[in-house]
Amino acid sequence: MTTPPARALGAALEPITGQVYFSPEAHALYAGLGFRPSPGAMGEPPVALPDGPAYFTSRGSVLGQVPGELVAAAFGVFNPEVVVPAVDRGWSLTDAATICAARTEGAVGQLRRVLGDAPDGLARADELLARAVAPLRPEGRALFSGLLSLDVPDDPLAAMWRRGDLLREFRGDSHIAAWISAGLDATEIGLLTELYWGLPMRTYIRTRAWTDDQLDAAEARLVDRGLVADGALTDAGRTLREDVEARTDAQLQPAIDALGGDLDELLGLLRPWGAALRAAGAYPADGPHDLAASASG
Template sequence: MSNVARQLKELFVPIHEVVYMADEPNDELQALGYEGYWPLYFASRSAPLGKVPAEVVDALFYNFTPGEAAACIPSVWEVASPEEVLAARERGCVKALRRILGELADSPVIARAAELATRAAYNAPAEGRGLYAGLKSLPVPAEPLAQLWHAATLLREHRGDGHNIALVAAGIDGQQAHVLLALYLGMKPREFGRLDPLSDEQLEAVVAGLRERGLVDADDQFTPAGKKLRDEIEELTDRLAAPAYSCLEQHEIDELLTDLGPVLEKINADRPF
């Protein structure tokens, strides 16, 4: 079932990520009064949690540098309420998907995929998954396209919460996780955008910590131990995500993989990078 979790991740994550990759969600959130990307990001992603302190958001998001969450939370709630933000985010994502998918947006394929994805999304265990639990408390949208995006978001955040569990178990903090991902992508740590907030000295300290553990070598490349640990983290992430899909029969999994293929192609073609 862990292999299934990885296969379906490739379908559901791009559907969720229109919230970050398309213009329409940003437009809807900016219409509420948000200026700049990060305030609307922190508002929209943390809105299912309600008005929790920055410390809670920082802990659950896991990989932001100190002070990034506090720069936006709680001030974002002076602009709009969590409920208004959630409604704007969903409107924008549905608009984006309608533009990207065209006639496919109202097809029986979307309605069936929404049914299966929602079943899996609400079958996942919530223990230890704060962002997922917040999303799970929200009403399920009635419109199939909105329901599919909502289910994909639940499954993405459930997997993300599990990934953070795997990172914690491996003793890898948020900034170290960015470094490991950069190396996996063939990049130097300074080339990885999410590490931009760190000064050169701070980044060197992060990398030095990985070197001390024997995970990164003097040339800022994976050691065998580093590659092995990263693979183990990804494998545990898959295992932790897998229970969501235990409610689906093999033919239903095959149906999702087949029917969402054209959806995935259209979404990926629309991505800005």
């Protein structure tokens, strides 16, 4: 089965845009604002993990200096009982504009360290990403809209990263809309997604800070709906979960249409950069978009 174009684009972009959350340059800048340094690393090569309050505050900063309840709602999949105090902690240390600037600087710093000032094809990749972003609508997409409120940086590498981040958050916002419209909540989509990716239940979702009681209740609801049985997806569960992904892909269709026959060229530019970032320990070997792409491809 061929990976849908929107999913292929998401997978190619993910290590380039998502590397900000594992960037030592970003972690050092956040520590300079009073956050804790990276709590450790995972994988091989080692990938530096983010401090929780720094993560929630930096990514949420594109919304402005908003309460943790709004950050939790926009991110969608994290336990608000953890997000709210983390954001409160963040705003006790810094303001949205300051940490937003640090986030951009940290992201571009890691890209520059690994890829250089001007990786081959940078101008063309930025041109194509700008074309993909141009037709996307902001309605109902909080993080995408927050990024739209920021100026595109003058630095070519930073501009490319910003446009990629716009596409990443647009897909994330669209994904939330898709699973909400399927009648799922954050714990339920998390458990279904693990099985859809081929992971054991209650592995990846642990990073979202839900309690055992909350996950027990969610699993019971999925069993009652006939979506999960004996710790595995039923046919109905797999169909529903794939439909969520397909509905997410469909919301990216304006970007895919805008790229037209140049999508393969863009993928050809992005994929070597992503491979270099993974090899340098800038992004985990298998991220969410990789798992999503493999689930259908």
